Amino acid sequence: MDILRAIGNTSIVQLRKVVPPDCADVFVKLEWENPTGSVKDRMAQAVISRAEQDGRLKPGDAVVEYTGGSTGASLALVCAARGYRIRIVSSDAFSREKLDHMAALGAELTIVPSEGGRTTRKLIQDMIETARKLSEEPHTYWTDQLNNHDSITGYYALGEEIWNQTKGEVAAFVHCVGTAASSRGVATVLKRHSPSIKIVIVEPAESAVLLGGQAGPHKIEGVGIGYTPPLWEPGLVDDILAVKTDDAKAMARRIAREEGLFAGTSSGANVVAAIQVGRRLGPGAKVVTLMADSGLKYLSTDVYRSG
Secondary structure (H helix, E strand, O other): OOHHHHOOOOOEEEOOOOOOOOOOEEEEEEHHHOOOOEOHHHHHHHHHHHHHHOOOOOOOOEEEEEOOOHHHHHHHHHHHHHOOEEEEEEEOOOOHHHHHHHHHOOOEEEEEOOEOOEEOHHHHHHHHHHHHHHHOOOOEEEOOOOOOOHHHHOOHHHHHHHHHHOOOOEEEEEEEOOOOHHHHHHHHHHHHHOOOOEEEEEEEHHHOHHHOOOOOOEOOOOOOOOOOOOOOOHHHOOEEEEEOHHHHHHHHHHHHHHHOOOEOHHHHHHHHHHHHHHHHHOOOOEEEEEEOEEHHHHOOOOOOOOO
16 A cells, blocks of 8 residues: 555544533544645645646656645655655744654755744745746756645545535634645535535734735744735635734644644644634534644644743
8 A cells, every 4th residue: 555545534523622612513634644744745645646647747857845844744755655856945934843854754955044933925935936946957846835726636635524524514614824725625625515614714813914914924834924825715715814823822732731632833723713713603513624733743842842
């Protein structure tokens, strides 16, 4: 059995302790069950497979991408399984674990310095430009995740899993936006099943650009790029909520201690927002969000570091 066959079909569990009594039932998909511990394995498999199928990626080619870490590890996994060289542009704004994980899976890293370890619009654009230059080398395929529509299709199966696991009773799906591919892919499928399902998008309060605010630095890794992502499709979105970095970190710690769910900062933001949505919908409704990646990717950060 190929390792890539292990991607998807993740578990869904109901939160029991952190959800207040006046709230809908909140369910989380455990996306850390994917091989690299994140939801991004789904898109990595899709973008590499589709590029192989239409000839953009050929045997002997190298793959290039800019990433905060999870996408990089996922692409490195797929490239290791399929036999491609991979070059990743990342930054010291992202956890040491993510950088080490990418390197362990064979990625060659180029590190772009950040402003005080924070995610900013300038950092994302510097990373993209560095990757663009690398992509000009011969026999190189740039996955260019912010502009790659193939990544959206990688999340269709996630939408189907949510629909099937809730027996079609999901009232709302809540998720943070980075590239917007995962939320768009899931929303496409869920809206096809039932247009009344609410799609609620989450972004860092410090950089709430989708809500019309100013871009700013924040520490919710992997989301909030500081400008509207090219794959953003507002027609699929019913509401946008802003969550503060500190609240996202606090919730990540709470769900670890109280629910036994060990997740990253964006998952904490997802749960904060899902509870807000759940309070609006009231008891009896079902809200679904994602544990986008594992807390093991953040042990060296101030989310979990004990000393």
